[in-house]
Amino acid sequence: MADTPKPGLFEKGGKLYWLHSSIDAFDTFLRVPGTVTAKGAHVRDGIDLKRVMIIVVVALIPAALFGMYNVGVQTSTLYGLDWGFFHKFFYGLLRMLPLFVVSYVVGLGIEFASAQIRGEEVNEGYLVTGFLIPLIVPVDVPLWMLALATAFSVIFVKEVFGGTGMNIWNPALVARAFLFFSYPSSMSGSGVWVSKTWAGLGGVDAISAATPLAIAHDGGFDAATGAVGQYSFMDLFWGFIPGSTGETCVVAILLGAILLVWTGVASWKIMVSSIAGGLLVGWLGQLAGATALPCYYQIVMGGFLFGSVFMATDPVTAAQTETGKWIYGFLIGALAVVVRLWNPGYMEGMMLAILLMNTFAPLIDHCVVSSHMSRRARKAAKA
Amino acid sequence: MPIKFKRLVLKKGLDIPIKGKAAPVVLKRVVPDVVAIKPTDFKGLVPRLLVREGDKVLAGSPVMADKLHPEILITSPVSGTVRQIVRGEKRKLLAVLVKADAKQEYVDFGIPDIVKEGQARDILLKSGLWASLVQRPYGVMASLDAQPKIIYISTFNTAPLAPDNEFALDGRLEDLQSGILALTCFAPVEEGITGDDSLFAKLGSVFQHRVSGPHPAGNPGVQISHFNPIQKGETVWTVSPMLVAAIGHLVNTGKLDLMRRVAVTGPDATKLGYVECLPGTPVADIAHVLPDVRVIGGDVLSGENLGAEGYLGFFQDQLTLIREGREREWFGWAKPIRPKVFSSSMCYFSWLTPKKEYEMDTNVHGGPRAFVETKCFEDVTPMDIFPIYLIKACMAGDIEKMEQYGIYEVLPEDLALCDYVDPSKNEIQAAIQKGIDLMIKEMA
Known part of the structure; x- marks a missing residue:
């Protein structure tokens, strides 16, 4: 397998040359390509995009593992089942596995096909997207919906723009947005967040568990958390609550954040500024009387932290200038909490805030660069 | 005596820890055939x-x-x-x-009286040393009708394994001083020095700057952009210290002598040290080249692939020998630790061994992709520009944007580290050169 491509068959002019993108993808997956520098710098750094992407996947693993365990915890709690640690974990693992398989098979399939069509190498960006998608949808989402959403986002958000590096919006978030707007009943409300077991329990629809944000939606933030609400701050912090698989545990997300910031793969400026934006608006909301909830609750609820650590920091769709990153991150955090506090229809503002700021990131960069250029021109005129 | 100086400490940049620095010894003097x-x-x-x-x-x-x-x-x-x-x-x-010939004979250009109008210019043109003046923007040969605002000399080289000018020009203080005096006939001369006890600090008639920091701090382009940025319509000439000494020798003796100490460097050089030779000397006379080794005239970032049969270039004072890296490592990108591969990013563990020197080869370590990570470019570009915007403007051939984003201030060598660090393996120096070529064509 590793010694493909065989000369002739997959090489230019060979019978199976049209497959070369896929063959190359597998080949370079197994072994570093043997190409040597032809122009420019004669030596190159050991890093490549595969390494960058795998670092992000590793950073997501704590959140994914915790999420799987939490799937078991939520189900056993809701149905009053007496499951042990491993039972809970493997239940979650088995529930999550089909989501990962569908996400990767559909997404990578399209990636390979479009790389074939363009005759380019297969890009490794989907390694991350494919891992993110299962972590930001309800665990019981029907697989065909997931497949449809994945296909939509890979084709219309990524490939039509030219693949990884060219896309404007974060493909994983668009997949979620697609599901949310197309199949709202499978994506929100209090019935979808806890996995029903396969045997017998599936029919018990009366039993439901709502996420803190859903409770807040129906009964206000006070009903959800805080001093009198259903979930305490520590529940939200440790993450034993219903929600999208990856988003609930603050500790697991912070572990990933540490790796991303340490390796420099994701921008700490975006993470810090989005949290600052969220805190500020949360605090203003408190002052304005929109909620009695202390502002730091906003950070640990829902997808806020997961979004600011893993989604807002996507280097392709985020602002690229360093000043721009501060502005971009701050506005994401601020907008997400604005949506939560002042939009009665929909509580989870993070997804829309990030997608909106993805749209405006090039504009932010444009402003930063133009103002820098005019400052430079003024300095030059003075000198 | 030095007139006055500015001090510049650069933080951004990267010193690539490649093995094979030239020892400060002269290995031989080549009399070429x-x-x-x-x-x-x-x-x-x-x-x-x-x-x-x-x-x-x-x-x-x-x-x-x-x-x-x-x-x-x-x-x-x-x-x-x-x-x-x-x-x-x-x-x-x-x-x-x-x-x-076995016995060398020189054209006698006569000792010029450089104070007299036009004499320095005449002797540079006749002797062929006019070609040693590099004009910015664009890094081309100095044009006859340009009036440069300054002539800039960076006296030290921070590129990987670069020769140590203090050793290479040891004992040539007099030539350097005469060279600078000749250059002051054209424009004020400024030089960038690192270290107060430098040979070049002893030179007079020159505005001395103090510069320190990782590569590319030694590039004249980087220093000029901080001390005296080039605006539209302005020109600056740069001369390498080695050629300043040649100019000085010319005005002192009336003879063209381009003999220089060339550093033989790199992990695959059999003997590390300096060789005295002329430009145009066959590579094989200077260093022993093993099979499947690339011979680079200059440093690994911006040097020229000369080939084992090639000849040393006019501006080159370094040969770097590195292996062609065609081996394919299993699961290279996925291994937690790759002790033989250096990465300046924190995604590998090279940071654990900051003193280690690596036997690098020419492997690209990946395939070409669209830009994804771009902050890495800013981290290695100590200039007041947005590298990614300039690079993209060059790729798109957008003249107006190139001007705005600072094309006048850079040569490919100033962004050579972007080539090195890019995880998407784009050819950034080639893109910048393409932009510069377009500017030359359109602005002519």
């Missing part, structure tokens, strides 16, 4: 051949001239007989090979 004069060394030169095969030349005799400005001459560094005119595709002139 054949030397090559390559018009391709001089950017902006449209060569017109002045000799035929079999002609006799002296050291300093013209071999070719610029078609557009026939006063600009390229001269032979040795005396001998023209053995061969090497041409490439479409009869493009690639090199003139001169078989050297």
